[in-house]
Amino acid sequence: MPRQRVTLITLGVGDLDRARDFYAGWGWQAHPASQPGIIFYQMNGTVLGLFGRGDLAADQGRSGAALGTGAVTLAQNCADEAETDAVFDAALQAGAACLKRPEKVFWGGYSGYFADPDGHVWEIACNPFWPLAADGSLTLPDPD
């Protein structure tokens, strides 16, 4: 099995119903494997999970710990600037907090950030140097 892998990204949330409603509003469909207390979304070869923050702390062996957000960002790259704007605006309409509207950035792409209702930060971007496969997966190109 390759060493460099992520199987599941879990976001600890303060209110599971609120979090589920946000991701539904952004257009995500929960997978039938979801169970009471944990919600799963199939992604491009990986899975996103929503799980109560207290449950997550207990699962980590840190009951009562104050878990923080913001130092991990999840980026979703889009085909072009128009799709980036559309995906970003859909998140705002679903209740995300805008951190930085998509704009041209110094590295040659186009990128914005929002925070979901629990403070988890998403970057929505397009990167002309990183072509995506049809399923949305990314294989880094070798430098010239």
Next chain:
Amino acid sequence: MPRQRVTLITLGVGDLDRARDFYAGWGWQAHPASQPGIIFYQMNGTVLGLFGRGDLAADQGRSGAALGTGAVTLAQNCADEAETDAVFDAALQAGAACLKRPEKVFWGGYSGYFADPDGHVWEIACNPFWPLAADGSLTLPDPD
């Protein structure tokens, strides 16, 4: 392009050299697309990035913000309990802080947690109900 995707997971770190050394010690190889100030690792259809925490805050439009960790966990599922132990122990040897050694858990799997030098939490697990593809990608099974 599918709506439910993650292209890039970025971990904000306090000391980029220390973080790179930890991931190298755990057996990860940086991709040649890495640049001064940001390190990339090819994963199963997605990319992991290491980026200075201050740079990440500025990129989010929140210069000076205190970004927190722990409320996002990244899980790497393994083929069996022996591989789970081996991957976990390799991380500890590379300098990770053990939060909970891998043990049998109530949902029928085997799971442990560690924190990397910046407090980013990884779960190393095996889940007999979620078979992995050869490249390590996960497609959620439909419930019975």
